[in-house]
Amino acid sequence: MTTAPSLRATAPTDGPPEPELARIRDMIYQTAGIFHPDNKLRLLQDRCGRRMKELKIETMREYSECLTIRPNRHAELVALLNEITIGETSFFRNQPQLDALRRIVIPKIIEAKSNLPLHRLRIWSAGCSTGEEPYTLRMLALEEASSQLKDWSIDILATDLNERSLAHAQAAVYGSYSTRNLTPAYRNKYFTAQEDKLQVNAVARSNISFSRLNLSDDSRMTFMKSMDAIFCCNVLIYFDLASKRKVIQHFYNNLLPHGYLFLGHSESLFGVNDDFRLIHLPGATAYVKGERAPAGGRPL
Amino acid sequence: MTAATATKQALLQRLEGLHQIPTIPAVLAPLLRYLQQPVEQLDVQKVTDLLSQDKSLAAQCLQMANSPLFGRAQNVQSLRGAVMSLGFRHVSDIAMSCGVLNMLPSEKTSLDPVVFWEHSLGCALVSRHIARKINFGDPGKAYLAGLLHDLGIIVNLWVLPQEFRAAWEKGKSEGIPLHEAEQITMGLTHCESGRLLAERWALAPELLEVISYHHTPEKSAEHAGLVALVQLADLLCRMSGLNYGYVEERQVNIEEESGFGLLARHVTALKDLDWARLTFELDSYMDEVHSLVRAIYRT
Numbered sequence: 001m002t003t004a005p006s007l008r009a010t011a012p013t014d015g016p017p018e019p020e021l022a023r024i025r026d027m028i029y030q031t032a033g034i035f036h037p038d039n040k041l042r043l044l045q046d047r048c049g050r051r052m053k054e055l056k057i058e059t060m061r062e063y064s065e066c067l068t069i070r071p072n073r074h075a076e077l078v079a080l081l082n083e084i085t086i087g088e089t090s091f092f093r094n095q096p097q098l099d100a101l102r103r104i105v106i107p108k109i110i111e112a113k114s115n116l117p118l119h120r121l122r123i124w125s126a127g128c129s130t131g132e133e134p135y136t137l138r139m140l141a142l143e144e145a146s147s148q149l150k151d152w153s154i155d156i157l158a159t160d161l162n163e164r165s166l167a168h169a170q171a172a173v174y175g176s177y178s179t180r181n182l183t184p185a186y187r188n189k190y191f192t193a194q195e196d197k198l199q200v201n202a203v204a205r206s207n208i209s210f211s212r213l214n215l216s217d218d219s220r221m222t223f224m225k226s227m228d229a230i231f232c233c234n235v236l237i238y239f240d241l242a243s244k245r246k247v248i249q250h251f252y253n254n255l256l257p258h259g260y261l262f263l264g265h266s267e268s269l270f271g272v273n274d275d276f277r278l279i280h281l282p283g284a285t286a287y288v289k290g291e292r293a294p295a296g297g298r299p300l
Numbered sequence: 301m302t303a304a305t306a307t308k309q310a311l312l313q314r315l316e317g318l319h320q321i322p323t324i325p326a327v328l329a330p331l332l333r334y335l336q337q338p339v340e341q342l343d344v345q346k347v348t349d350l351l352s353q354d355k356s357l358a359a360q361c362l363q364m365a366n367s368p369l370f371g372r373a374q375n376v377q378s379l380r381g382a383v384m385s386l387g388f389r390h391v392s393d394i395a396m397s398c399g400v401l402n403m404l405p406s407e408k409t410s411l412d413p414v415v416f417w418e419h420s421l422g423c424a425l426v427s428r429h430i431a432r433k434i435n436f437g438d439p440g441k442a443y444l445a446g447l448l449h450d451l452g453i454i455v456n457l458w459v460l461p462q463e464f465r466a467a468w469e470k471g472k473s474e475g476i477p478l479h480e481a482e483q484i485t486m487g488l489t490h491c492e493s494g495r496l497l498a499e500r501w502a503l504a505p506e507l508l509e510v511i512s513y514h515h516t517p518e519k520s521a522e523h524a525g526l527v528a529l530v531q532l533a534d535l536l537c538r539m540s541g542l543n544y545g546y547v548e549e550r551q552v553n554i555e556e557e558s559g560f561g562l563l564a565r566h567v568t569a570l571k572d573l574d575w576a577r578l579t580f581e582l583d584s585y586m587d588e589v590h591s592l593v594r595a596i597y598r599t
Contacts, residue, residue: 029577037583103475103549266583268576278576280539280552285579288553 020060021045027067032081032237033244035266047083051076078238085234091132091139091174092181094233094265096283098140101229104281105260106148109228112258119151121228124254125158126215127235131169132178134158134208135200137231139190142204157224159213166210172200216243221250228256233264241272248273252289261287308487314459315493318500321403321458327354328399335392342388348380351395360398360596361391367592369425369585370394389440397421397447398596400454409457410465415545416454417593420447422542425585426533433578434567436529445510445530448503452494452511453478459493460486468544475549477538479515491515517559525566528559535559540582542589 021041028044029035036044045060052063066076092098109121121141125134134156141154160166179187179198190204213220215235230251236244251261252275261276262284263269269276269287276287331350335342351358358379364370365382370390376382383391401420404413427446431439456464463486471481482489494511503511506523513520513527514534520527532554537543539552554560554575564570 035577035580037580039584039587099547100551104551108551266580268574268580270574270576277553277555280536280554280579282539282547282549283541285576286551288551 018045018060020064021048024048024060024064024067027064028077028080028084029268030271031077031241033268033270033272034081034084034234034237034264035268037266040266044084047080050083051080054079081237085237087177088234088264089129089132090178090181091136092186093132093136094284095181096281097262097265097286098136100281100284100286101262102140102144105229105286106144109258109260110148110152112256113228119153121149121152121154122226123154123156124224124227124230125156126213126230126232126251128158128160128165128169128210129162130165130174130178131158131172131200131210132174133231133233134169134210135172135190135204138204138206138208139186142190154207156208158208158210159215160210161212161214163212166212170210172205173197174199215239215247215250218246218250221247221254224250224254226256227254227259229260229262230255231262233262234267236263237267244272248276252276255289257289259289263287311460311463311486311488312492315455315496318455318459318496321455321497325354325357325399325402327351327357328395331395332392335388339388344380344383347383347388347391351379351391357395357398357402360402361394363596364394364397364592365391367588369588369592393424393440393443393447396444397424400448400451403454405457405461409461410468411453411457412545414593414597415543416450417597418589419537419542419544420450421593422537422585422589423447423449423530423534425589426537426582427530429581429585430529430533430578434563434570434573436525436563436567441506442526442529442533445507445526446533448498448507449510449514449530449534450490450494451497452490452492455493455497456482456490471544472546475547477515477548478544489515517562520562524562528562528566531559532557532563536579536582540579541586 018041021044025036025041025044048060048063052058052060055063055066057063057066067073067080070076106121113119113121123137123141125137128134137156138154141149141156158169160169173194175197179191182191187198190201191198192201193199213224215221216239232251236247239247248269252273255261263286268285269278275290277290279286279288327350331347334346334350351361362376362379362382365376365386370386370393376385382394386394397420401413401417404416424443424447428439428443431437431442436442453464456467464482467482467485468478470476470485471478474481479489479491491512491514495508498508498511506526509520509523510527510530514530517524517528517531535552535554535557538548555571560570
């Protein structure tokens with residue numbers, strides 16, 4: 001592998017990043033919907049470097065061709081995406097997103113549902129992998145149980161395609177990497193030590209239903225009804241455009257009118273769906289349901 | 301006259317005096333006048349001489365010139381080198397950034413000066429970024445407009461420090477936008493106080509409009525596009541962490557902002573702009589702005 005030029009010297013605004021790397025960045029964004037801003041290009045370069053080493057490729061230009069014109073380009077893209085998302089799963093992975101959920105989104109959902117006889121929220125972790133995300137959401141809900149979520153019951157649905165991941169999630173035992181963002185307070189309150197690992201305790205495991213679900217399974221997707229919020233982080237990046245559109249349409253139908261869709265950090269629906277509206281929350285973005293466009297154009 | 305209007309009148313009278321406000325830093329007025337000449341008539345030595353008159357400004361300019369936000373991969377050692385490699389336009393932007401922001405009061409204020417610098421510089425960079433992205437006029441003008449949009453906050457910090465402190469504290473405790481808190485507690489906002497100073501300094505008409513209407517772009521006239529662009533850049537900064545030192549507890553849909561519709565009249569492609577990508581791109585500014593401003597502030 002060739003030595004990477006220092007990206008620290010790359011100007012985020014004025015100096016163009018290395019052209020091949022910028023091309024790979026744009027290609028990943030167009031096909032997978034995940035964006036690497038200039039200050040994260042070093043990370044992308046590092047991940048490409050791992051693939052290049054594996055493939056015994058010397059130059060970024062040659063690797064760029066592997067991703068764009070060679071016959072096995074789709075498989076290579078998946079391999080690169082795996083490198084990009086490796087180690088992404090951890091408890092409290094995206095703190096600004098969680099803060100926005102607690103401080104802005106939950107109050108809005110509560111307001112929208114306050115007149116309903118049943119005080120219940122349904123949150124879906126779609127593509128929950130080894131379970132860190134649904135348990136994080138559960139802990140967050142427990143922290144609010146005596147304040148804004150008093151008298152509310154919270155159902156968390158956690159689904160994944162991979163049975164091994166689900167088995168790991170249900171065992172709820174995690175090593176130091178997954179638990180690196182945990183504050184001592186959360187660690188003491190919601191985990192028990194198990195040799196050199198940590199297990200989520202019974203309180204934080206309650207009210208989460210894990211199940212296997214293929215997001216492309218139309219008949220099963222139609223049953224995931226009445227969601228207040230859906231989290232789908234770093235999952236859609238593996239789907240082709242047509243499948244992604246179908247899944248997003250299901251999410252749209254699965255969400256209640258006031259519902260929120262959260263994607264992974266720097267993940268976007270641009271060019272995938274026009275019904276969802278991008279919103280900005282402090283330090284995070286999310287999608288809400290827009291009005292259905294009338295025939296002949298977008299609503300004003 | 302209601303109590304609120306009486307307060308507003310009293311505050312306006314104090315603002316109109318503007319006695320406490322320092323004048324524009326001495327070196328900037330001749331420098332900016334000089335830099336307005338056609339670029340082929342400019343002389344590197346003359347610009348360097350002008351900047352060198354203010355030692356602390358010169359040192360700050362050098363710091364900024366070495367930041368990736370302005371430069372390419374380089375190590376600029378001298379002012380002359382900065383002017384040569386960055387060009388007159390960027391040096392002018394940098395000098396203006398340092399000069400105006402040096403006007404903040406030195407005693408302890410409610411709004412941390414470092415935080416205010418970060419927001420102003422961030423808004424300048426984001427305005428320039430959007431202008432480039434949508435091919436809107438001169439990106440240098442967008443930079444300056446973004447940099448100066450909150451001039452009124454400097455005025456408020458000098459002339460109405462107690463009243464502004466109360467407004468900032470209300471904004472912080474309730475998580476509401478600062479201009480809304482100012483309106484509630486003072487009956488006026490930094491847009492009005494900024495307008496007074498902009499008029500006194502005889503700033504260009506487009507800057508006057510940006511300073512006066514960046515929270516109400518629908519009221520702007522001749523330069524509604526630029527005002528709208530700065531409104532959106534300001535909003536993106538405040539939602540992305542380059543805020544006034546506190547988090548605004550709200551959700552924002554850019555397309556529902558008044559500035560979006562106004563800007564869309566000037567830039568038809570605005571509706572097709574990928575705002576998610578633009579937001580992610582801004583991530584690059586955050587760390588750089590934080591470290592640059594902190595470095596300059598120690599100079």
